[in-house]
Amino acid sequence: MALLNTRTSFSGGVFLDEGKSVTQHRPFADLPTPERLIVPLAQGNELPAESCVSPGQDLSAGQPLAVSPENASPRRSPPVHAPVAATVVDNTFVDTPYRDRVAAVELRTNAGAIRPQAGVPEGLPAWSAAELLQRARDGGIALPEVGLPGGARLDHLIVNGLESEPVQAVRLRTLIEHGQAVVETSAWLGGILNARRVHLIVDRARRSLLARLRAAARGTPVRVVSAPNKYPQSFTPLVVRAVTRREVPCGGQPEDIGVSTIDVCTLLALQQAARAGVARTWIAVTVAGDAVPEPANLRVPLGTTVGYIARSVGARPPWSRVVAGNLFAAPALRGPGTVLTTHTSALLFLRYAPPAVRDPVGCIRCGLCQSHCPVGIDPRAVLDLVERRRLDEAGQRHPAACIDCGLCDYMCPSSLPLMRAVQRSRRHALGV
Amino acid sequence: MPSEFDSVPTGGDSGTVYPAAWPPHIHSGRYVERFHLAFGLAALPALLAGCVLFSFRALLIASLATASALAGQALCQAVSQRSAPGPARRGEWWHAAMLGLLFALTLPVTVSLPVPVVGGFVAVAIGKGLLGGLGNYVWHPALIGWAAVHLIFSGQVAPERHAFLARDHLLTGAIHRTAPERDFYGFAASRPPPGREAWLLPRPIDTLAACYDTREDRGVRPASLLQLVRDRLPPWADTVRGHVGGGLGETCVPAIALGGLLLLSGGYIRWHVPVTVFATVAVLAAVWPLQLPHAAAGAIPGPASGWPPVLRLEEGIPVGAAVVLFHLTGGGLWLAALLIATDPISTPLTDRGQWVFGIGVGLLTMVARCNNWAPGLPGGVYWAVLGMNTLVPLIDRCTRRRVFGTRGRVRRRAAISSRRTP
Numbered sequence: 001m002a003l004l005n006t007r008t009s010f011s012g013g014v015f016l017d018e019g020k021s022v023t024q025h026r027p028f029a030d031l032p033t034p035e036r037l038i039v040p041l042a043q044g045n046e047l048p049a050e051s052c053v054s055p056g057q058d059l060s061a062g063q064p065l066a067v068s069p070e071n072a073s074p075r076r077s078p079p080v081h082a083p084v085a086a087t088v089v090d091n092t093f094v095d096t097p098y099r100d101r102v103a104a105v106e107l108r109t110n111a112g113a114i115r116p117q118a119g120v121p122e123g124l125p126a127w128s129a130a131e132l133l134q135r136a137r138d139g140g141i142a143l144p145e146v147g148l149p150g151g152a153r154l155d156h157l158i159v160n161g162l163e164s165e166p167v168q169a170v171r172l173r174t175l176i177e178h179g180q181a182v183v184e185t186s187a188w189l190g191g192i193l194n195a196r197r198v199h200l201i202v203d204r205a206r207r208s209l210l211a212r213l214r215a216a217a218r219g220t221p222v223r224v225v226s227a228p229n230k231y232p233q234s235f236t237p238l239v240v241r242a243v244t245r246r247e248v249p250c251g252g253q254p255e256d257i258g259v260s261t262i263d264v265c266t267l268l269a270l271q272q273a274a275r276a277g278v279a280r281t282w283i284a285v286t287v288a289g290d291a292v293p294e295p296a297n298l299r300v301p302l303g304t305t306v307g308y309i310a311r312s313v314g315a316r317p318p319w320s321r322v323v324a325g326n327l328f329a330a331p332a333l334r335g336p337g338t339v340l341t342t343h344t345s346a347l348l349f350l351r352y353a354p355p356a357v358r359d360p361v362g363c364i365r366c367g368l369c370q371s372h373c374p375v376g377i378d379p380r381a382v383l384d385l386v387e388r389r390r391l392d393e394a395g396q397r398h399p400a401a402c403i404d405c406g407l408c409d410y411m412c413p414s415s416l417p418l419m420r421a422v423q424r425s426r427r428h429a430l431g432v
Numbered sequence: 433m434p435s436e437f438d439s440v441p442t443g444g445d446s447g448t449v450y451p452a453a454w455p456p457h458i459h460s461g462r463y464v465e466r467f468h469l470a471f472g473l474a475a476l477p478a479l480l481a482g483c484v485l486f487s488f489r490a491l492l493i494a495s496l497a498t499a500s501a502l503a504g505q506a507l508c509q510a511v512s513q514r515s516a517p518g519p520a521r522r523g524e525w526w527h528a529a530m531l532g533l534l535f536a537l538t539l540p541v542t543v544s545l546p547v548p549v550v551g552g553f554v555a556v557a558i559g560k561g562l563l564g565g566l567g568n569y570v571w572h573p574a575l576i577g578w579a580a581v582h583l584i585f586s587g588q589v590a591p592e593r594h595a596f597l598a599r600d601h602l603l604t605g606a607i608h609r610t611a612p613e614r615d616f617y618g619f620a621a622s623r624p625p626p627g628r629e630a631w632l633l634p635r636p637i638d639t640l641a642a643c644y645d646t647r648e649d650r651g652v653r654p655a656s657l658l659q660l661v662r663d664r665l666p667p668w669a670d671t672v673r674g675h676v677g678g679g680l681g682e683t684c685v686p687a688i689a690l691g692g693l694l695l696l697s698g699g700y701i702r703w704h705v706p707v708t709v710f711a712t713v714a715v716l717a718a719v720w721p722l723q724l725p726h727a728a729a730g731a732i733p734g735p736a737s738g739w740p741p742v743l744r745l746e747e748g749i750p751v752g753a754a755v756v757l758f759h760l761t762g763g764g765l766w767l768a769a770l771l772i773a774t775d776p777i778s779t780p781l782t783d784r785g786q787w788v789f790g791i792g793v794g795l796l797t798m799v800a801r802c803n804n805w806a807p808g809l810p811g812g813v814y815w816a817v818l819g820m821n822t823l824v825p826l827i828d829r830c831t832r833r834r835v836f837g838t839r840g841r842v843r844r845r846a847a848i849s850s851r852r853t854p
Contacts, residue, residue: 014460166458237836250837321453332453350457359517362567364464367781371702375836378781398835409456413464414520419455 010238012374013230014407016166023169023286026297028177030115031312033084037107037303038094039281041066042077043341046142048103049077057088061116062279065105068137078137080105083281083301084113094303095338097324097331104339107303115299116278124188124274132192132274139273140280140342144253146260147193155258156244157195159186159267161202162227162234165326168286168346171234173297174264175202175209180216182264185271187220193260198222199243203229231328232405236261238374251400251430265345283340291319291349300340306347307336315349323348328406329419358415369408369418375401379408379418386421394421395429402426462699464516465523467776470700472530474691475771478537481674481684485596486541487607487630490680494536497548497577501532504556512561527566528556535574537681537767538814539581541607542595543588550584551577571821572778575814582811590810593632594677598624605629618667619675635677636665636762640755641801641808643722657724658746661754668754671761682764692770701774704786705793709769710760712794717759718742718752720802765797768813778821785824785831792820 041048049066053059059082066080086107094104127135129147136143147154159182163171175182183200190198200217202210204226213224227233227242237248239261246257254261262270269280281302288295292315300309306322309315321332324344340347363380370378378397385394399422408418482490505528515521532552539548555577563569563576582589597605599619610632611624624631643660654660666676674684681688695701719740744752759765773779773793780789793816800812809815 241836247837247839250835252837320451321457322450323453323455323457327455327457329455330457331455332457333450334452335449348457358463358519361464361516361518361520361523362565364467364567364776365779365781366467366700366776367702368460368462370781370833371783373833376833377835378832380781398838401836401838406456410458411460411462413462413467415459415463417454 009228009230009233010241010374012372012376012407013232014372014410015228016164016231018164018229019167019288020169020172022295023167023288023297024172026169026173026295028173028284028297028299031298031300031304031309033109033113033115033301034304034308035109036089036305037083037086037109037301038092038104038305038337038339039065039080039083039107039303040094040096040339040341041080041103041105042096042099044096044098044343047073047076049080051091051103051105053088053091053105055088055090059086059088059107061085061113062277062281066103078140078142079279080302081140081279081281082107083303084115085110086113095334096341097333097338097344098341100334104303115282115301124185124271127192127274129192129194132189136270136273138279139270139277141266141270141273143262143270144255144260146255147195152258154193154195154260155197156240156260157186157190157193157198158239158243158254158259158261159189159198159200159222160234160236160239160261160263161200162229162239163203164229164231164234165328165346166231167288167327167348168325170284170286170297170345171264172203172206172209174268174284175213178268179209179213181271182267183213183216183220183222183224185267185274186222188274189262189267189270190221195260200224201239201243202226205229232374232403232407235374235403235405237401237403250398269342280342283342283344285340285344286346287313287315287348288346289315289319289323289349289351291315291317291351302342303339305336306333306338306340309340309347310336310349319349319351321350323350326406328410329404360416361414363414363416366413368411368413372407372411374405374407375403377402377408377422379422380416382425383416383418383421386425391425391428394425397425399423399426400429460699463523464520465526467700468523468527468530470695470698471771471775472526472533474694475530475533475537475681477687477690478681478684478767478771479533481687482537482541482680484603485674485684486680487597487603487605489607490541492545493539493541493543493548493680494533496545497536497539497552498529498532500549500552501528501535501556504528504553504561507557508561508565524566528560531555531560531574531577534771535577537771538574538578538679538764538811539589540591540594540678541680542591543581543585547581547585547588551581553577554580567777569777570824571818572772572775574772575818575821578811578814579818586810592638593634595630595632596675596677596683597630598622598628601629616666619670619673620667633666633677636671636758637801638808638810639664640758640762643724643755644720644802644804644807646723646804654724656746657722657741657744657751657755658749660724661749661751661758665758665762668757668761671758676762679764679767682767685761685766688766688770692766692774695770695774701770701776702783702786704783705774705779705790706769708787708790709765709773709794709797712791713759713765713797714756716794716798716802717756720798722755723804759798759801763801764811764813768797768817769793772814773817773820778824780824780827780831782828782831782833784833785827788827788831789820789824792823793817796820 049068051066061084086109089106092106093101161175217224240254272278282299382394402422535555555573559573559576610630611628672685722741742752796816797813800809
């Protein structure tokens with residue numbers, strides 16, 4: 001079948017036991033609001049926003065905690081807002097899964113504070129593209145800048161509903177619970193960005209979901225497409241290729257080839273920001289793993305610590321590792337004080353013996369790393385060159401195309417640190 | 433790191449630190465030692481078949497080869513004072529044992545006892561240890577061992593006639609009490625004279641080579657293909673079941689196929705090499721011109737002219753197709769294509785490279801078998817694998833995968849992402 005699927009699929013990758021048999025059936029639930037929140041002012045690796053609150057200040061839900069200056073660099077985080085009504089304790093620092101010691105604001109929440117509900121749906125506003133980008137940024141959502149007047153026309157807007165990472169099911173649940181809203185918002189966003197075509201891509205195996213979405217998309221410009229959910233099909237460059245047959249240039253962005261992508265969770269947050277002016281302060285996250293008795297899909301306020309989530313879901317230590325996100329590539333968390341950000345979509349408490357803690361041994365040239373690489377890098381050769389300090393030569397093997405899926409490490413019989421070597425040479429090649 | 437962490441407010445959780453771990457947090461489970469173990473296990477059905485077809489002496493030969501291969505490994509580790517860490521250390525021993533076993537499968541059961549001892553030792557100590565070590569050797573070590581004993585003991589490793597047990601004497605018969613060829617009419621149909629328990633026959637592939645030979649002084653050439661297939665070759669089913677002469681593990685096709693399927697289903701080998709080897713041999717055998725008198729020389733291609741040979745009919749019997757089948761099963765092709773040429777270390781990395789490698793092995797095999805100056809080169813398929821092993825670095829260099837997003841003409845749009853809001 002893999003041969004027949006090459007039109008929408010890619011060469012390499014692996015069909016996994018997804019481990020979603022439980023999580024996919026758990027509807028989203030709100031976590032009880034913790035007494036303390038430590039809201040990070042940067043969601044990923046970007047520069048943090050600047051705090052605009054002082055200790056003792058009372059905040060209402062959705063009030064800005066940190067601002068991003070006008071004309072800030074795109075590498076600066078958009079503004080951050082208070083998830084619930086709270087009092088500021090202090091400006092401080094916190095670990096996120098992606099960065100240590102990020103500037104943060106510590107809050108004491110008011111008793112009985114709950115998630116602010118989106119107001120009465122009043123239809124989606126008719127914004128211009130520039131207005132949309134500004135409003136989204138004000139709502140804590142950084143969108144790539146496309147569809148602006150004077151810019152090149154956007155050929156394809158792709159809404160990514162695929163979720164090939166094991167265990168996590170937040171995109172799937174979003175599609176199941178809010179499919180209609182996703183389709184409507186996709187059409188609305190495509191209209192504002194003046195996209196020639198709007199696609200919603202969904203796992204091919206979810207037939208009933210596909211049928212419902214297709215029915216919802218009838219009469220709208222949204223085209224619902226499907227792809228086999230082979231890992232790592234849900235990664236942006238592979239989604240772009242599956243839908244458009246175009247390849248994101250090595251080291252480039254989808255926007256370079258007239259394509260823009262957005263995942264369904266961000267799209268729904270955008271819809272909330274547009275309809276009700278609710279900033280993105282709540283995170284949808286799958287909490288699972290063999291140390292969690294009842295896996296769940298939760299909405300948690302920004303700034304919730306991992307320790308609080310562990311106690312709330314009854315995760316039972318000892319565990320061998322706690323992973324925020326993709327089991328193939330995400331680093332293990334350092335401690336219960338880490339807080340989740342909007343980039344996080346899974347939190348896994350794992351008890352099993354760590355399989356990959358094995359000393360690397362010599363390569364046996366099995367070729368599994370490069371034959372499974374979804375972008376065609378030869379990680380073994382890159383590792384060899386990196387180990388011999390020939391980084392310029394390693395750069396000629398196009399490490400910038402790497403999408404950090406971690407399949408090479410997963411396949412390697414010799415437990416070699418292939419992904420780290422590719423990332424090392426990518427940093428060298430891109431000069432960062 | 434912990435001190436930096438302690439300064440972070442953790443909401444009552446300070447002091448606890450989660451265990452450190454690097455991704456990946458899951459693994460396919462195909463570790464190196466399992467690779468070597470899988471190849472060793474895949475060779476076992478062929479060894480068992482060898483015991484049945486060629487008596488228990490096959491087990492003796494294989495044990496000697498394996499033991500001496502392990503001795504070679506011990507010597508290498510003692511000299512280099514190095515071994516892999518952790519569970520992979522077991523893998524090195526399994527790899528050595530697997531090489532000894534694979535080497536033993538290529539030997540006729542009648543070889544004298546020094547042959548497996550010398551070959552197993554050479555395979556591991558020289559073929560693997562001295563020629564690069566695990567992961568770096570160019571030529572398959574088992575074939576290095578085979579080539580060594582082939583040169584040293586050529587009369588024993590590649591004799592003109594090979595022995596195999598006769599009907600009713602399988603497993604327990606005495607392989608040296610052989611009966612002559614003239615009493616043999618196929619394994620099922622003939623019984624040896626009293627007191628004899630085995631047959632002594634040329635390998636089918638050597639017999640077949642006669643119809644490609646143009647030299648005058650090379651014995652009696654068959655008058656026609658029908659005479660060759662009907663009178664001088666064993667029934668084809670015998671070559672599939674393995675009731676023919678040959679190496680102790682290279683004749684029984686179902687046993688080798690079982691081992692190959694084990695490897696394929698476990699994901700330890702890819703299908704590209706075996707399939708291309710078989711396909712190339714079949715295609716070339718179908719078109720390689722026979723050096724036999726045929727009906728109408730110079731006529732248009734077709735059954736009447738004798739070319740292509742695969743279409744040849746004699747007395748209504750598709751003898752040309754039979755030739756193709758004998759090429760596929762009459763020699764060591766199955767063992768080489770499934771268990772030896774698929775060795776990960778000495779084969780190309782990419783799928784395309786494996787296609788090239790497999791085609792090359794098939795081509796060289798047919799050249800060794802069917803050339804008209806010295807056809808029937810003993811162990812042609814092994815020489816072919818060794819030859820293609822030599823080309824692997826070149827093949828790897830020429831068959832790299834194209835990296836995503838590096839197509840010659842990338843449709844580059846204006847770099848919108850770098851444009852600022854007007």
